[in-house]
Amino acid sequence: MKLLDLFCCAGGASMGYSQAGFEVTGVDIKDQPSYPFKFIKGDVLEILKDKEFLNSFDVIHASPPCQGYSSATKPDSIYVHYSQGKDTPKLIEPVRTALINTGKYYIIENVAGAKEYLIEPFKLTGYMFNMPIERTRYFECNFPVAELKSITKRGYSKKYAEDNGIDYRDMSVTGKSRRKGSIDVWRKVMDMPWAGRGWELTEAIPPAYTKYIGEQLLKYESNLRIQFT
Numbered sequence: 683m684k685l686l687d688l689f690c691c692a693g694g695a696s697m698g699y700s701q702a703g704f705e706v707t708g709v710d711i712k713d714q715p716s717y718p719f720k721f722i723k724g725d726v727l728e729i730l731k732d733k734e735f736l737n738s739f740d741v742i743h744a745s746p747p748c749q750g751y752s753s754a755t756k757p758d759s760i761y762v763h764y765s766q767g768k769d770t771p772k773l774i775e776p777v778r779t780a781l782i783n784t785g786k787y788y789i790i791e792n793v794a795g796a797k798e799y800l801i802e803p804f805k806l807t808g809y810m811f812n813m814p815i816e817r818t819r820y821f822e823c824n825f826p827v828a829e830l831k832s833i834t835k836r837g838y839s840k841k842y843a844e845d846n847g848i849d850y851r852d853m854s855v856t857g858k859s860r861r862k863g864s865i866d867v868w869r870k871v872m873d874m875p876w877a878g879r880g881w882e883l884t885e886a887i888p889p890a891y892t893k894y895i896g897e898q899l900l901k902y903e904s905n906l907r908i909q910f911t
Contacts, residue, residue: 683703683704683705683740683741683900683903684704684705684706684707684738684739684740684741685699685704685705685706685707685739685740685741685742685743685896686706686707686708686709686736686739686741686742686743687699687706687707687708687709687743687745688709688726688729688730688742688743688744688745688777689709689710689726689744689745689746689747690708690709690710690714690717690721690745691710691712691714691717691745691882691885691886692714692716692717692874692876692877692878692882692883692886693708693714693716693717693718693719693874693876694872694874694886694887694888694889694892695743695745695791695886695887695889695891695892696708696717696718696719696892697718697874697889697892698887698888698889698890698891698892698893698894698895698896699741699743699892699893699895699896700719701889701893701896702892702893702894702895702896702897702899702900703896703900704741704896706719706720707719707720707721707722707739708720708721708722709721709722709723709724709726709729710723710724710726711723711724711725711726715878716876716877716878716879716882718876726744726777727773727776727777727780730777730780730781731780733784736784736786737784739786740786740787741786741787741788741789741899742781742784742786742787742788742789743788743789743790743791743892744777744781744788744789744790744791745790745791745792745887746771746772746773746774746777746790746792747771747773748792748793748795748796748885749771751772751774751792751793751795751796751799772799774790774792774796774799774800775799777790778790778801778822782824787823787824787825787899788823788824789821789822789823789892789895790821790822790823791819791820791821791887792819792820793818793819793820794818794819794820796820797820800820800821800822801822802822803820803821803822804820804821804823804827804829805818805819805820805821805829805832806818806819806820806821806830806891806894807819807832807833808888808890809833809834809835809838810830810831810832810833811888811890811891811894813871813873813888813890814838814839814841814842814843814853814871815839815853815871815872815888817872817887817888819887819891821891821895823895823899825898825899825902826898826902827894827895827898827899828898830894839853840853842871848867851864852864852867852868853867853871864880865877865879865880865883868880868883869883872886872888873888873889873890874886874888874889
């Protein structure tokens with residue numbers, strides 16, 4: 683199945699879908715030199731109007747800019763035009779409308795602050811995949827995904843650092859540490875060895891999240907085929 687990853691950034695989500703077995707193409711308004719798959723530079727909201735292009739995909743994932751929903755980050759000025767001059771663009775609703783109109787399977791992802799804007803959202807964290815970071819993200823899908831049990835692991839990041847000989851200061855929850863070696867730590871922690879710069883890791887989705895979602899979709903699709911044969 684072919685999957686289109688909108689607002690793809692450096693490709694954390696794309697990699698997970700690829701690992702699940704999808705053929706992935708990414709779209710972002712910025713150049714993404716580290717992106718590991720076929721890449722198209724463009725305005726997502728314009729691309730969502732191209733029905734012929736969208737019809738060449740089976741699944742569409744979208745990660746609208748989180749800045750408008752997060753109290754932890756500043757707005758990214760490159761997306762200001764999306765919000766008609768506002769500093770905090772909130773694109774989930776217009777993106778959802780466009781995705782529904784495609785008639786395709788879709789996934790929308792965002793930060794915890796966007797939970798109220800998502801329909802029947804479910805949460806994924808790094809702890810659910812035995813990762814030493816929380817990195818909470820919420821997802822909306824128009825197909826069933828089995829929810830994983832919420833897990834809290836207090837002090838897990840610190841213990842991971844101690845067990846692996848890592849300076850705990852390099853385990854910053856944002857991945858923005860300027861200390862030498864912190865980017866290498868986050869490449870390993872996020873399972874994103876191709877990431878070239880720290881900002882590519884700051885807001886990324888660990889591939890484990892979308893690998894799980896992709897596998898759930900393939901299972902659902904397989905069950906549908908069995909029912910109708």
